[in-house]
Amino acid sequence: MIREQEDIIIQTVCRIFIPFMQIYGLYVLAHGHGSPGGGFQGGCIFAASFILMAIAYDLDEVKRRFAEKLNIFFCSLGVFIYAGVGWLCLLLGGNFLDYGKLSVILPIDPVMARYYGIAAVETGVQITVMAIMVSIFLNLVTGGTHEEEMQKTRV
Amino acid sequence: MKKLIGIVIAIAVLIVLMYGAEDLPPWADPGQPASLHVSPRYIERAFEETGVPNIVTAVLADYRGYDTLFETAVIFTAGVAVLMLLRRRLP
Numbered sequence: 558m559i560r561e562q563e564d565i566i567i568q569t570v571c572r573i574f575i576p577f578m579q580i581y582g583l584y585v586l587a588h589g590h591g592s593p594g595g596g597f598q599g600g601c602i603f604a605a606s607f608i609l610m611a612i613a614y615d616l617d618e619v620k621r622r623f624a625e626k627l628n629i630f631f632c633s634l635g636v637f638i639y640a641g642v643g644w645l646c647l648l649l650g651g652n653f654l655d656y657g658k659l660s661v662i663l664p665i666d667p668v669m670a671r672y673y674g675i676a677a678v679e680t681g682v683q684i685t686v687m688a689i690m691v692s693i694f695l696n697l698v699t700g701g702t703h704e705e706e707m708q709k710t711r712v
Numbered sequence: 713m714k715k716l717i718g719i720v721i722a723i724a725v726l727i728v729l730m731y732g733a734e735d736l737p738p739w740a741d742p743g744q745p746a747s748l749h750v751s752p753r754y755i756e757r758a759f760e761e762t763g764v765p766n767i768v769t770a771v772l773a774d775y776r777g778y779d780t781l782f783e784t785a786v787i788f789t790a791g792v793a794v795l796m797l798l799r800r801r802l803p
Contacts, residue, residue, distance in 0.1 A: 591766055636785055643777070668761065671764075685788055689791030
């Protein structure tokens with residue numbers, strides 16, 4: 558993954574391409590209400606941009622932009638958002654994950670509260686899937702060392 | 713000999729399954745039992761109940777919210793398991 562020789566064509570194309578991939582990942586999330594899409598698909602597209610970055614540059618570039626501690630925090634943040642929305646509905650007097658009760662604290666009617674509740678939990682799914690995909694990729698391709706060994710021998 | 717026994721068992725199971733498949737309802741039959749339980753309600757009332765035009769999203773995140781919550785938990789568990797098994801700091 559860490560190469561002595563770097564390819565200027567691949568790196569330039571990826572530098573142009575990666576922001577569009579990330580925007581598209583967010584588009585798939587936001588457009589999941591009206592067309593095929595949602596948190597799982599959008600999260601995978603978003604994670605693919607980081608994997609492309611790791612292939613075109615190296616792992617240091619990915620870890621500099623998306624630190625490992627932040628990654629592990631995001632892994633649990635998504636599940637926390639999802640379960641937190643569920644518990645919020647429970648505290649507001651409804652059933653678990655009964656998004657209609659969110660209209661008590663939001664200035665909208667219950668139907669639109671369900672709409673935005675779905676958007677909130679899909680955001681949680683997207684964050685977890687994105688962080689887990691990046692984490693699994695980084696751990697599998699380096700055998701869990703994140704290439705610290707190569708950095709140590711290189712210095 | 714072992715291979716022959718395997719082939720005979722496979723053919724026997726195939727015949728039993730084909731015999732059982734005779735009684736299944738035809739594909740895309742609107743009158744089959746699986747289509748009569750909750751599907752009509754989802755198709756007719758998903759939009760007015762959730763405001764989401766995409767029925768798949770409405771079923772995924774609203775009517776079957778528990779399922780998706782624990783799908784997310786499964787992905788989280790898989791990632792944490794990979795992290796615990798593989799991640800190591802070099803001395």
